Amino acid sequence: MPKVSAAHVEARKLQILEAACICFGQNGFHRSTMQEICKTAGLSPGAVYGYFSGKDELIRAILETSMARNAAIFEQLVAKPTIRESIAEMIRIFLEMVECSVARAPEPYNPHRIKVGLWAEAIRNAQLVDLLRDSYAAIIDAFATIVERGKQRGEVLETVDARAVAQLLLSLMEGYTLQRALEETVDPEPYFRAVEALLDGGLFVPAPGPAMKKGGRS
Numbered sequence: 001m002p003k004v005s006a007a008h009v010e011a012r013k014l015q016i017l018e019a020a021c022i023c024f025g026q027n028g029f030h031r032s033t034m035q036e037i038c039k040t041a042g043l044s045p046g047a048v049y050g051y052f053s054g055k056d057e058l059i060r061a062i063l064e065t066s067m068a069r070n071a072a073i074f075e076q077l078v079a080k081p082t083i084r085e086s087i088a089e090m091i092r093i094f095l096e097m098v099e100c101s102v103a104r105a106p107e108p109y110n111p112h113r114i115k116v117g118l119w120a121e122a123i124r125n126a127q128l129v130d131l132l133r134d135s136y137a138a139i140i141d142a143f144a145t146i147v148e149r150g151k152q153r154g155e156v157l158e159t160v161d162a163r164a165v166a167q168l169l170l171s172l173m174e175g176y177t178l179q180r181a182l183e184e185t186v187d188p189e190p191y192f193r194a195v196e197a198l199l200d201g202g203l204f205v206p207a208p209g210p211a212m213k214k215g216g217r218s
Contacts, residue, residue, distance in 0.1 A: 083150030
């Protein structure tokens with residue numbers, strides 16, 4: 001029997017994972033069957049089970065793939081010259097990945113619902129919730145590192161809690177995922193501009209001074 005290359009193995013795994021994502025996005029985790037995943041992948045059950053033992057292992061692999069991708073992105077972002085560039089670039093990349101997955105998705109597949117489904121699945125699956133925690137911890141650690149470097153460069157106030165800022169930024173990202181899962185017409189461009197306004201401190205009109213409050217003139 002000819003030896004299968006590592007590239008072939010990775011390509012086949014990706015083929016199966018993409019098929020699983022399509023099924024999970026269309027039907028949810030519980031209603032999707034391994035038979036449907038095999039059919040969507042265009043592979044025999046034997047070929048699929050040769051790589052994954054079942055749906056639980058597929059779910060873990062999807063999440064682990066996402067974690068590896070995020071780690072590679074954060075490596076590049078930490079090297080950005082300013083905290084503003086690092087954070088804006090991360091949000092932009094995230095929104096682009098989300099919209100790219102929508103653009104190439106077959107109907108009626110909604111890729112955002114996979115993430116929401118993961119959250120729900122984690123309630124009953126202790127191993128999965130640990131993976132989710134690890135995934136979010138890695139994102140928060142990376143963002144916190146970026147904020148701390150910004151503090152060292154004098155870009156961020158010393159009193160700011162870096163981890164709290166990191167948690168807020170994660171909420172901006174995952175909040176968008178939730179909104180897109182529920183409402184497919186949410187537009188990423190205004191969302192990103194609003195994030196930029198927050199980063200630049202340009203979201204709120206400055207409060208009037210004491211003289212303006214009294215007579216309307218300074």
